[in-house]
Amino acid sequence: MKVAKFGGTSLANAEQIKKVCSIIRADQDRRLIVVSAPGKRCKDDTKVTDLLIRYAERYLETGEASAEKQEIFGRYQEIARELQLPCEVVAQIEAELDEVLSNRKMLAADRFMDAVKAAGEDTCAKVVAHYLRSLGEDARYINPEAAGMLVTDEVGNAHVLPEAYEKLSALRSKSGITVFPGFFGFTEAGDLVTFSRGGSDITGSILAAAVKADVYENFTDVDSVYVVNPNLIERPVEVKEITYREMRELSYSGFGVFHEEALSPAYQADIPVCIKNTNNPSAPGTMIVSEPPVSTKRVSGIASDSGFCSIYVSKYLMNKEIGFGRKLLQILEEESLSYEHTPSGIDNISVILRERDLTADKEQRIVERIQNELQVDDVTVTHGLALVMIVGEGMRQSVGTTARAATALAAAKINLEMINQGSSEVSMMFGVKAEEADRAVIALYQEFFGCESEEQEAFARHSSSVMV
Amino acid sequence: MKVAKFGGTSLANAEQIKKVCSIIRADQDRRLIVVSAPGKRCKDDTKVTDLLIRYAERYLETGEASAEKQEIFGRYQEIARELQLPCEVVAQIEAELDEVLSNRKMLAADRFMDAVKAAGEDTCAKVVAHYLRSLGEDARYINPEAAGMLVTDEVGNAHVLPEAYEKLSALRSKSGITVFPGFFGFTEAGDLVTFSRGGSDITGSILAAAVKADVYENFTDVDSVYVVNPNLIERPVEVKEITYREMRELSYSGFGVFHEEALSPAYQADIPVCIKNTNNPSAPGTMIVSEPPVSTKRVSGIASDSGFCSIYVSKYLMNKEIGFGRKLLQILEEESLSYEHTPSGIDNISVILRERDLTADKEQRIVERIQNELQVDDVTVTHGLALVMIVGEGMRQSVGTTARAATALAAAKINLEMINQGSSEVSMMFGVKAEEADRAVIALYQEFFGCESEEQEAFARHSSSVMV
Numbered sequence: 010m011k012v013a014k015f016g017g018t019s020l021a022n023a024e025q026i027k028k029v030c031s032i033i034r035a036d037q038d039r040r041l042i043v044v045s046a047p048g049k050r051c052k053d054d055t056k057v058t059d060l061l062i063r064y065a066e067r068y069l070e071t072g073e074a075s076a077e078k079q080e081i082f083g084r085y086q087e088i089a090r091e092l093q094l095p096c097e098v099v100a101q102i103e104a105e106l107d108e109v110l111s112n113r114k115m116l117a118a119d120r121f122m123d124a125v126k127a128a129g130e131d132t133c134a135k136v137v138a139h140y141l142r143s144l145g146e147d148a149r150y151i152n153p154e155a156a157g158m159l160v161t162d163e164v165g166n167a168h169v170l171p172e173a174y175e176k177l178s179a180l181r182s183k184s185g186i187t188v189f190p191g192f193f194g195f196t197e198a199g200d201l202v203t204f205s206r207g208g209s210d211i212t213g214s215i216l217a218a219a220v221k222a223d224v225y226e227n228f229t230d231v232d233s234v235y236v237v238n239p240n241l242i243e244r245p246v247e248v249k250e251i252t253y254r255e256m257r258e259l260s261y262s263g264f265g266v267f268h269e270e271a272l273s274p275a276y277q278a279d280i281p282v283c284i285k286n287t288n289n290p291s292a293p294g295t296m297i298v299s300e301p302p303v304s305t306k307r308v309s310g311i312a313s314d315s316g317f318c319s320i321y322v323s324k325y326l327m328n329k330e331i332g333f334g335r336k337l338l339q340i341l342e343e344e345s346l347s348y349e350h351t352p353s354g355i356d357n358i359s360v361i362l363r364e365r366d367l368t369a370d371k372e373q374r375i376v377e378r379i380q381n382e383l384q385v386d387d388v389t390v391t392h393g394l395a396l397v398m399i400v401g402e403g404m405r406q407s408v409g410t411t412a413r414a415a416t417a418l419a420a421a422k423i424n425l426e427m428i429n430q431g432s433s434e435v436s437m438m439f440g441v442k443a444e445e446a447d448r449a450v451i452a453l454y455q456e457f458f459g460c461e462s463e464e465q466e467a468f469a470r471h472s473s474s475v476m477v
Numbered sequence: 478m479k480v481a482k483f484g485g486t487s488l489a490n491a492e493q494i495k496k497v498c499s500i501i502r503a504d505q506d507r508r509l510i511v512v513s514a515p516g517k518r519c520k521d522d523t524k525v526t527d528l529l530i531r532y533a534e535r536y537l538e539t540g541e542a543s544a545e546k547q548e549i550f551g552r553y554q555e556i557a558r559e560l561q562l563p564c565e566v567v568a569q570i571e572a573e574l575d576e577v578l579s580n581r582k583m584l585a586a587d588r589f590m591d592a593v594k595a596a597g598e599d600t601c602a603k604v605v606a607h608y609l610r611s612l613g614e615d616a617r618y619i620n621p622e623a624a625g626m627l628v629t630d631e632v633g634n635a636h637v638l639p640e641a642y643e644k645l646s647a648l649r650s651k652s653g654i655t656v657f658p659g660f661f662g663f664t665e666a667g668d669l670v671t672f673s674r675g676g677s678d679i680t681g682s683i684l685a686a687a688v689k690a691d692v693y694e695n696f697t698d699v700d701s702v703y704v705v706n707p708n709l710i711e712r713p714v715e716v717k718e719i720t721y722r723e724m725r726e727l728s729y730s731g732f733g734v735f736h737e738e739a740l741s742p743a744y745q746a747d748i749p750v751c752i753k754n755t756n757n758p759s760a761p762g763t764m765i766v767s768e769p770p771v772s773t774k775r776v777s778g779i780a781s782d783s784g785f786c787s788i789y790v791s792k793y794l795m796n797k798e799i800g801f802g803r804k805l806l807q808i809l810e811e812e813s814l815s816y817e818h819t820p821s822g823i824d825n826i827s828v829i830l831r832e833r834d835l836t837a838d839k840e841q842r843i844v845e846r847i848q849n850e851l852q853v854d855d856v857t858v859t860h861g862l863a864l865v866m867i868v869g870e871g872m873r874q875s876v877g878t879t880a881r882a883a884t885a886l887a888a889a890k891i892n893l894e895m896i897n898q899g900s901s902e903v904s905m906m907f908g909v910k911a912e913e914a915d916r917a918v919i920a921l922y923q924e925f926f927g928c929e930s931e932e933q934e935a936f937a938r939h940s941s942s943v944m945v
Binding site: 254257258261270273276277319321325326328329330331332334335338339341342345346347348349350351352353354355356357358359408409411412413414415416418419420422423424425426427428429430431432433435436437438440 | 741826883888901
């Protein structure tokens, strides 16, 4: 049994949905299908999820958003018409969608928002199931609540509950094709809650783990994962196989192919993941597996992410003070801040964190608390950092990877604000100024992959990224 | 006014003490003198402090240690005889020493040990003061309690109390030469307590700060600080000037020239420190100052220290778990462990600490607590690590220092277990296997200083180190 998840661009219009259904029908093991909401049909288009958010925001603000609602209906109507779905089916789907969009009274604002957002996937799953039936397949939509997708009650950021797996495992014995809407689940009290944005990948991963799938196929719009962001390098080297750990580190640092939290269920259940292209299903794609190929000593990918800042703290003889680091981290914890890294010297420590988490007033409070409670000599916050990461199993055992990387960066005149290497066996991290991050990635790509594909040229395309 | 401190080898015998006194007399600003206990006269000799410890241990064990006591008396008698001190002076010094060594009844064992240890410096200060007087100088010994050297009640590891500075500042207006025994002070209750081993440097630094000395001269047995351990490189490059921060980082990582805690008082009071050679006082020595020379972008020194271990902890999605790092550090704190560094990946963190602090049962307890309380995927302790440090003001602004260092290490086939760079502005740290540390230091020296002195050759002398 295979679990196949299709992303937004794979479902953006009727033509894409036809491709999806032909992929499903081409392999009778593809029996559990997870769908996103329809994505962009072209570069300047708007994703259905964004239309839904816009609708809900306007409705919450003014109590009326008929133009926005019509745009959403328009998208589905166009799809249904081109798929030639029966009128009564379309009417029913529309009625159900309308019920969700109009059901403001019973819900708090945030629950209303979650319910509206989820309607994108939910409606899409119904459309796909009906279209498969119209093709003669034994296919049906399933409601996540009925299926047992139990999640925590964290609006917009739900996490699966352990007991969901047992319930969802029953999907394995269902006959025919089951179409499951991604992105949301239900609390034990029966409230609909969504995962974080892009959460259909999470749904697919949970289902693959629950039914012990042979493989979790994740269909997107690229032939494979690339070793570097293709917006920076033209036709970069493709990744044929990558480990969960490598993928996890790449997802963390801006690799948008796969949702950061989505690997976890598949990883825990040891289900291989295959990233494939809806528009080119015969391409082998990228396999994500648990063990690296034997005797691997290679760089698997290079990624970067900006939006980091650092809090630098210095105090003479800091390293003699038992509990200093713990007290510093406690202040962050009390401000509900998670941090990323803590490089340290003898008498100083820097805490690297996501800029989006550090609001101006949190920053002020934290700086004051560090000064007053820790009696430090200096505390300075620096914004505008990027982390550039080189990822590869076995890299750590390879003498000279650091030297090659640092030399390539120095040749590109990029100063290293930070290096973090030594805990992870599969990655090496360089902190650089955000404005130098792209140049750093290009320099590292040329160093580690430059000879593998001679045609590529460093350039910065200003197109949208390839994120699912 | 200059504060001059003389180390153990500078006072090892009468000949050395004569050199010391001639240095004191050569500059009338040298009015506050701090002395260590007599050190080794030759390579296989025993320091007086070690004789005293041996005496105290045996006395505490058996109630008798006359052979050990006689050896101590023998050292001072030989010195007094060769300095031709008057008999009655020698008799009085001996009687005072004997009183300390016999004063077991009134003291707890640890206080007795501290009192006996301190007698090495105390007796030496008296000898030097009397010898200066015999040369016609207006010189006198001063007792640290009378002078106001107030310290915390931490036996064997005292720290100066803030109010000591005010009291000690009166030494500035004393006429003539004051000889102050290093290494110990008194609590507010009047108990004698020593600093940590090598603590005469601390005494000198405190006095220099208290009297606002023009310079704190620290006389040892080398012409200057070298950029690298001279046991590894023959005739290494000398350091003419170095900043407090650089010196602090070098002291931390095994540079034995100056006690790690001793810089603090001088640094806080902005008193320049000069490291000089008792055996070659005309050599300019090494100046430790607060500000680096303008436009410095250079490596000032390379050092290493072994005896580190790492606790590696991994847990999937660790970086999403607010408070994880804090809880980990709290476990260490509850075991009274201070840690050095915490390099981290996405889902893992390593804590680097001194091996001597992590006893076998602490290690077992900590590993169990991490497993049980933090529910981690993996926890592994690795022993036998060394930290190699490159230190230099302005280094961080210099693109390419990392590349040069990493390339030199890779060429020497040394694998990097860890890199920590980014918090300190003046250092870069590499973790390597302990057995590769010397080779790493040699490789880095050749890279950064190889051209400055062509005669040197890498070699590993098996002599004792040049530590004071």
